Amino acid sequence: MRADRLIQALLLLQGRPQVTAAELARELEVSVPTARRDLDALAMSGVPIYPTRGRGGGWRLIGGARTDLTGLTEGEVTSLLIGLTQSLGAEPERVAAVRKLVRAMPAPFREGAQRVADATVRDIPWGEVQPASVSETVTTLQRAIAARRQVRIEYDGTQGVVTRELVPLVVGSRGARWYLLAAPAATEAGTADAERLRTYRVDRVLSASALAVPGAAPDGFDLAGEWARMVERVEDLRGSVRATLRVQPWAVRALTDRFGAQARMLEGEPDAEGRAAVEVSAHRIDALAEQLAGWTSVAEVLGPPEVRDELRRLGERIVERYA
Incomplete structure (x- = not known):
């Protein structure tokens, strides 16, 4: 129009x-x-x-480029960008809206808004089917990226609860789960140490606050490339154990949707009962068995024996508990 x-x-x-x-x-x-x-x-x-x-x-x-025609403050502009980038989905209209809004912003606001747009990733899910609300932590991290500030987080990781002061570089989601890619500062100017880049699950961040010290990515840091490498690493961890199934034809779609990227159809004709061959994977044998237990009525695990044995032990524990 x-x-x-x-x-x-x-x-x-x-x-x-x-x-x-x-x-x-x-x-x-x-x-x-x-x-x-x-x-x-x-x-x-x-x-x-x-x-x-x-x-x-x-x-x-007349009078040059002005910042008051829309009445938006820098904080309001940042909030608007954060809201758009957090919205679920990455349809072309939403991506185009973010791009046009950043380009149309007053010059003093554009740099921080561009950092938010570049450093926020909405990705395809890892088998997630229900969206989750975006936490305040994500917003805090995005604001820190926009302002080029470091953050202090309390993180509940494998070593227990630890406190870290980090330069936030990328905030992204896979399905309903959000992740932070961040690194400690390597210089007094707050440049991140890319060699110490780590991935943090946002749902394990107990608290997050922006600090009054600068923090920014090093020159030439590849935001999209680092996110892709993180996804590849996690995919490898999630898919280290695989099992082959025979699945009732009417249940194939539901099972593959549930496992997401950790499921794939195998070549070959259906068996005598019309069941299709599907391969699924997880990061551990017990985790894979627990996921498959709910599909017992529609799927049979052909192998490997370790997964079948774990399913049997799981069944025995269920019988013992509820007999």
């Missing part, structure tokens, strides 16, 4: 010293003549913009 384009054009003019028709056309995904007509329409409607001719020319707001 043209009204929507005019608002976007006004926001772009607000956020930049000057905008050319070609730049506006790229941002709004329209032709250059359409962009020129939109700029003319803004000027005719009373918006204080004017064109500058010649080499290096373009359209400007």
Whole structure:
């Protein structure tokens, strides 16, 4: 709609010293003549913009780029970006909205907003089917990233509850679970030590607070690449034990949805009973057996023997408890 384009054009003019028709056309995904007509329409409607001719020319707001046309403060802008990035789903419309909003922001606000957008990942689930509400901890971490501040967290890990002062670098989710990629500062200026990068589960963060000391990623730090490497490592841990099943055809979809990336269909024809071959995996034998126990009526574990034995022991414990 043209009204929507005019608002976007006004926001772009607000956020930049000057905008050319070609730049506006790229941002709004329209032709250059359409962009020129939109700029003319803004000027005719009373918006204080004017064109500058010649080499290096373009359209400007009278008085230069201003930060008060929307009435948003820097804190409100950051809150808006945090809300958009935390929203479930990564459909093209939401991604485009974040991108356009960041580009349209006033220059003083844009840097922090861009850090939030770049450092927040919404990823495909690891077998999760129910979304969870986003904790205040995620918001605290995102605000620290926007402000380039270190955080102090209390973390309930394998060594018990520990306190860490870290530079938050990436906040992301796989399904309903959120993760933090962070590292201690390596310099007095607060540059993160990428060699000491660690992954923290946000649901195990007991408390988090931003510190009044700087903290930022080192130059050239690959946010997306580090997230992808973390996912690969966790996938390897989660999938170190595998089992082959025969599953009733009507239950295949439900089982593979539940196991998510830890399930895959195997090649080959169904057996005499019409059951399909499926492989599932987990990080430990007992964990895999516990997950499979609920599927006993529709799935038979063919192997390995260790998983079958663990299922038998689990069944014996259930019988002993409830006999």
